[in-house]
Amino acid sequence: MRLLLVEDDVMVASGIKLGLTDAGYAVDWVGSGERAEEVLRTEAFDAAIIDIGLPHMDGLELTKRLRRPEMANHAMPVLILTARDALSDRVQGLDLGADDYMIKPFELPELLARLRALLRRSQAANTAVLTFGPIELDTANRRASAHHGGQTTLIELGPREWTVMEYLLINAPKPASKDKLLQALTGWDKEITPNAVEVYISRLRGKLEPHGVALRSIRGFGYRLEIDEPRAP
Template identity: 45%
Template sequence: MRILLVEDDPDLAAVVALGLRGEAYAVDLAATFSEAEELLCSGDFDVACIDLGLPDGDGMELVRRLADDPLLRRPRRILVLTARDAVADRVAGLDAGADDYLVKPFNFRELAARLRALNRRADDPGAVLEVADLRLDLASHRAWRGDRELRLTPREFSMLRYFMHHPGRTVSAEDLLEHVWDSQANPFTASVRVILSRLRRKLGEPPPITTIAGVGYQLEEES
């Protein structure tokens, strides 16, 4: 899952981003309204976590614009992170288009749980993906091939989830870098190849993910 974190406090942004990356989320950071606009014009995000008190604008206006501005690519879900704790502020945020509202200071475990809940909601109907003999439970972060449970790391789980959202489609290494890692990832890194190799070993034979020479990789839709 790729997350845009819009937060002007550099210390809080660094701590939250570190924690989210530890959960194998891809995280891009924006410290201002204008930086967030730029990223939302060019990138696709699963969730945007938006602080309201930004130095060059009100994050609430950004939430409103995401609902109807054709220049901005609306994330699948929006989570407001703010110190504004009045009921009127919460109502205004949800009415503006936010899917959830979390007041600072917050516990990171609660943020992670809310993101998992938003992710399940975005994956409706149901929180289980099935492609051929592969099954992925998004709520419990468990995976199976047939009757055999797979022991996947968070990054392997995220990569398999991306493939299972796009069965039969050729996925490039750049696609995986963008959606399983984030904009800080080195485009020349061997990380994609390393993680994919480990994932294939765990999936076993016959290999459900095939290589399309010179193009990328493909998850077979039938076993």
């Protein structure tokens, strides 16, 4: 899952980003509310972690603005961070649209636990099961399967294979661009190359084709799921 971290303290942001990345999230970091607002208008994230004490536009104002319907991420979970322990600040943050808050300093395991809880609630509120033909992706229980003639076969997916598969299913039957897939895998970090995306696509092909789902390449753009004839294992 892709997270946006909005924190102006470089040392704090580096520590949080490292912990989240180690936990398996793709994390993008910005240091101001203005930059965060710009990014949130056009790019998709699964959740945001926002510090209240930002310069110029503070985290409360940013939270208020990102809840506007015209924002691309207006319904995503928001966790606010604050060094202010006044009840009024926490209440104001929740009233403006934050889903949870943490008071600095905090321990990373608690941040991860709160984030997981927010993401679970967000997934439950949206469609928990994505389907395409016989393929089913249960996002709440993290389970991929294929259904044929009343029989269910589990499909084992690695973390990045899951990310690619989820993005393909969300877009199906429309094609998914290679650039967007790469962004979903890495955020703004470029540790994964476009060639690596092809590796995950190739692995998914091998797992989907026996169940009658083809993963077609669209020259110069990306990939699309299509129904095909099942192949013998």
